[in-house]
Amino acid sequence: MSIIHKLLGAIILLIDWLTTPKSVRRSDHQQTAINEQAKALTLYQYKACPFCVKVRRSMKRHALPIETRDAKRSETAKHELVNGGGKLKVPCLKIIDSSGDVNWMYESKAIIRYLEERFTQAA
Numbered sequence: 001m002s003i004i005h006k007l008l009g010a011i012i013l014l015i016d017w018l019t020t021p022k023s024v025r026r027s028d029h030q031q032t033a034i035n036e037q038a039k040a041l042t043l044y045q046y047k048a049c050p051f052c053v054k055v056r057r058s059m060k061r062h063a064l065p066i067e068t069r070d071a072k073r074s075e076t077a078k079h080e081l082v083n084g085g086g087k088l089k090v091p092c093l094k095i096i097d098s099s100g101d102v103n104w105m106y107e108s109k110a111i112i113r114y115l116e117e118r119f120t121q122a123a
Contacts, residue, residue, distance in 0.1 A: 009048030016053050023063040031063065034119060038066050042094040043111075044081045046072045051108040052091045058112045062119050066093075 026034070043059070043066050045052035059066050069077035071090055078088065085092050085104035093105040093114070105111055 012048050012050055012053060016057070021057055021061045023060055026063065034063070035065055037119075038064050040096040041066045043068045044071045044077060044085070044092040044094065045090045046070065049090055054108045055091045055093075055111050055115075058115055062115060064115060064119060 041064075043052075043055060045055070045068055047070055056068070069080070071078045071081045071088065071092075080094075081090075081092055082088050084094065084102065085106070087106075089106055091106070091108055091111055093111045095103045095105060095114075097103065105114060
C-alpha cells in the first residue's frame with residue numbers, strides 16, 4: 001500500500017508541475033500590498049495531497065506568497081496544527097486577523113473561496 005501511495009503522490013506532483021497555472025499580473029504597488037496581507041496567512045498541508053495541491057494552485061493563480069508548512073514532514077508544523085486548529089487535517093489555513101485573533105480554516109473549497117473573495121477584491 002505504501003508503494004501505491006508514493007506512486008500516486010509522485011503522479012500528482014508531476015501533473016501539478018506540468019500544468020502549473022500562470023499568476024495574475026498586478027502593479028508593484030498592488031502586489032506589495034497583497035504580499036503584506038499574505039504574511040498573516042499560513043497553509044498547513046501535505047506535499048502530495050490532491051486537495052492541498054488545489055489550494056496551492058489557487059495561491060499560484062492569484063500570486064499569493066502564503067507560507068506553507070508540511071504537517072507530514074515537520075513535527076513542529078504537525079504540533080502547531082493539532083494544538084491550534086484542533087485536528088490533524090489538511091489543508092488548513094491559519095488566518096491571523098487585524099486584531100491578532102487566530103482562525104483555522106479547513107476544507108480546500110472553503111479556503112479557495114476565502115482567498116478569491118479576499119484577494120480578488122484587493123486587486
